[in-house]
Amino acid sequence: MSTAPDPSTAPDPGTAPDPSTEPEQVPAPEQAAAPVLVDRRAQNRRRNTWIGAAAAGVAAAVVAGVVLTATRGAEPAAAGDDAAGGATSTLTVGLTLEPTNLDIRTTSGVALDQVLIDNVYEGLLSRTADGTVGPGLATEWTVSEDATTYTFTLAAGATFSNGDALTSQDVVWSLDDLVTSEGVDSALLAPVADVTAPDDTTVVITLNAPDPDLEWALSGRAGLVLDADATNDRQTTAIGSGPFLLDSWKQGDSLTLVANPDYWGSAPAGVGTVVFRYLTDTNAAINALDSGDLDVLAPIDAILAEQVTRDDVELVEGDATDKFVLAFNNAVAPLDALRVRQAIRSAIDHPALVEARGGVDALLGGPIAPGDPGYEDLTDLYPHDVAKAKDLLAQAGYADGLDLTLTIPSFYGTTLADLLTSQLAEAGITLTVESVEFSTWLEDVYTNKDYQLSIVDHAESHDFASWADPTYYFAYDNAQVQDLVAQASVATSTDAADDLLAQAARIVSQDAAADWLTNFRTLTAVADSVHGFPTDAINSRLDVTGVTVDQA
Amino acid sequence: MALYVLRRLGLFVLGLLVTSAIVFGVLRVLPGDVAQVIGGVKATPEQIDAIREAYGLDQPLLSQYLHWLGGLVRFDLGDSLLTGTPIGSELAEKLSVTIPLCVLGLSVAILLGVPLGVWSGLRHRRASGVAVSAGAQAVAAVPVLWAGLLLVVLLGKGVGLVPVLPSQGFPRDGWAQPGAALSALILPALTIGIVEGAVILRFVRSAILEALPQEYIRTAAAKGLTRTQAVLRHGLPNASLAVLSVIALQAASLVTGAVLVEALFALPGMGRMLADDVGQRDLVKVQSEVLLLTGLVLLIGLLVDVTHRVIDPRQRRAAA
DSSP states (O other), X not given: OOOOOOOTTSOOOSXXXXXXXXXXXXXXXXXXXXXXXXXHHHHHHHHHHHHHHHHHHHHHHHHHHHHHHHHTTTOOTTOOOOOSSGGGOEEEEXXXXXXXXXXXXXXXXXXXXXHHBTXXXXXXXXXXXXXXXXXXXXXXXXXXXXXXXXXXXXXTTOBOTTSOBOOHHHHHHHHHHHXXXXXXXXXXXXXXXXXXXXXXXXXXXXXXXXXXXXXXXXXXXXXXXXXXXXXXXXXXXXXXXXXXXEEEEETTTEEEEEEOTTOOXXXXXXXXXXXXXXXXXXXHHHHHHHTTSOSEESSOOTTTGGGOOOTTEEEEEEEEEEEEEEEEOTTSXXXXXXXXXXXXXXXXXXXHHXXXXXXXXXXXXXXXXXXXXXXXXXXXXXXXXHHHHHHHHHHTTOTTOEEEEEEEEXXXXXXXXXXXXXXXXXXXXXXXXXXXXXXXXXXXXXXXXXXXXXXXXXXXXXXXXXXXXXXXXXXXXXXXXXXXXXXXXXXXXXXXXXXXXXXXXXXXXXXXXXXXXXXXXXXXXXXXXXXSOOOSSTTTOOOOTTOEEOOO | OHHHXXXXXXXXXXHHHHHHHHHHHHHHHSSOOHHHHHHGGGOOHXXXXXXXXXXXXXXXXXXXXXXXXXXXXXXXXXXXXTTOSBHXXXXXXXXXXXXXXXXXXXXXXXXXXXXXXXXXXXXXXXXXXXXXXXHHHHHHTSOHHHHHHHHHHHHBTTTSSXXXXXXXXXXXXXXXXXXXXXXXHHHHHHHHHHHHHHHHHHHHHHHHHHHTTOHHHHHHHHTTOOHHHHIIIIIHHHHHHHHHHHHHHHHHHHHHHHHHHHHHTTOOSHHHHHHHHHHHTOHHHHHHHHHHHHHHHHHHHHHHHHHHHHHOHHHHHHHO
């Protein structure tokens, strides 16, 4: 048993370690003293020395770590070396949902739109947070009298990040390629007959029939302009014409953009580096915000917002077109009965749901969210009325109650499902909640329509047409609604289209084709040093071009 | 000895092969489909079918399995279905977080568990020994996540009572900043180490208690050693065989702990990747990841067996 050096920093495990090194005990000759006479205390001291040393080892490792960290000062672990000055600064944004793949053509989902559109890729047109369409790569455009010919004039001197000039040929190629490859949102270009480029800065789109949604579509994925000559792998890299370049993507961790030094436009990026960190654990996200590793957390869980201890952070509410839909499988009993669906809608106390989710959400009474075409306030159609719900159930033949199964993707947590269970129980409806992985939800509910009730946040804007599609998982088949949507899709003016959609939405809501639990609104935590951070519609688009950060 | 090692290696390879078949089969039973995840909630059934075809998911299962196996033999793990990146390089990047985390965690566990286990075993009749042993029993029952949260509240930067250590994240450029990388792993490693250490402590204590009444201890004491000396010098080597096996088993359960801990501390490691990939049904990737982890556990078993024979002359003689 060799002895340890003096572990002066060791926590004392028993008696103090004896720094005097003792000689090894020589085993006594056999006829000598009995074991009883051996100096036990010396033995104990030695043993304690040995244990103390081990404990010291652990303590030293921790202390070393702490010292290492402390000497690094308050510099966040994720930040690079910044020089002072505007466009050299770094903005770190915490997000929740990470894209599975960067290919804007094949990978669906708003997580990709959020970080790449406007920042890395630019579209023919752009849209503001409230859904208004404005100029993008096309600085101006005209629409023919019959609303079937759109003529766009491109900005002069636009270039891609690889140096290639962005011309009308790239626009033609991008739109054609999207349609032929059947990429994401290619369906939005279905009314397009052809796209031509009479000269380098003009693009003409001809339609088979008027489409009041075309401009909106061109401000999203369907209008993105990619480089016809680029041969990069779009799954992991991105070549666009935007103010930022895609710097790196560490899956499961972060995606980093850097300012494009050769940006062609008049409004270059306000920061040098943007780091989007993907934090799936809400506690880790709040810890990251509190410890200064994040400048922005978008969004922050409204329920947990009060846990934030950092005082230089402002919480900003924002509008969104997200709709938390309680979907009914309209094709199967008992939900094919109107009274049953109406009973469920009457049994739900919507203000209580909003309250339980942190009080930031808005009430929503129908399938179209505020800010989308055709929105009107339908919250008065089904007020909370338990007696009426029981009455409707009795009329439908379920006076003794009704058992239903609710399938919900696990990442929404249990708040909504628990509340619904207790609210519906008051009206005599017993809810069995099945929390499943999203991929299971996609197969069972979305594809196979094997469900009764389901909850999903439909984040997409302009998605009312799914109510006119009887094959969609809502299984809602209403000829009147389908007719109105068909008329709206070829209306010559957006006002006329909005009016038709509003009529259809009212029918869908009256028909209790689903219940709209809440219009999910976001709470964004923004540090005082950050200016110009967008807070509306951030779940679907997050244009950080105009954001600036004060140098600490 | 050489023959024995060869035999064990053969078993190891066979074990891997059986594992690969089981992993492949079990994953195919999961509901859900990567093509649907890629397509999302806008894709038509035709588009989903096109994706399945593009990724070879419409092939018969046996040919999918053989294709994967053929790649494995060439040390090619294939490409992720979702991201299109080579799985091998992604694994390497994630393991650069997970392996140091597990090694640190296990070191903490051994440094805490073994000395304290010996100490409480020797003092099992005294209040101090009983207190340590009871404390370990309590700590071993603490869920890893809860322990992690507690440590964050104590030491987390920006949130803790003594705000010194990063409570989430990992430097973006990884080990290029060794100090920052190491400090990011301290709290997670302590979380794993304290809980696992308590398990090891209880095991070491039992092994010591078992050694105390043995004949050879009495013999050694008769030759003039104190009981404690006898246990340390003769009992501990005997106990070390069993303790080694337990530590090896604990190393396997570390991986499970790592999945939870990486989620809690937002570390971009293997655990989180595995959870994400299972969720998204990137089965080609999951099967390679699981096989790799199983391979690690089998490898630890192999090393423990060989080490046993090296340590224990009785086993060598029995084989001879």
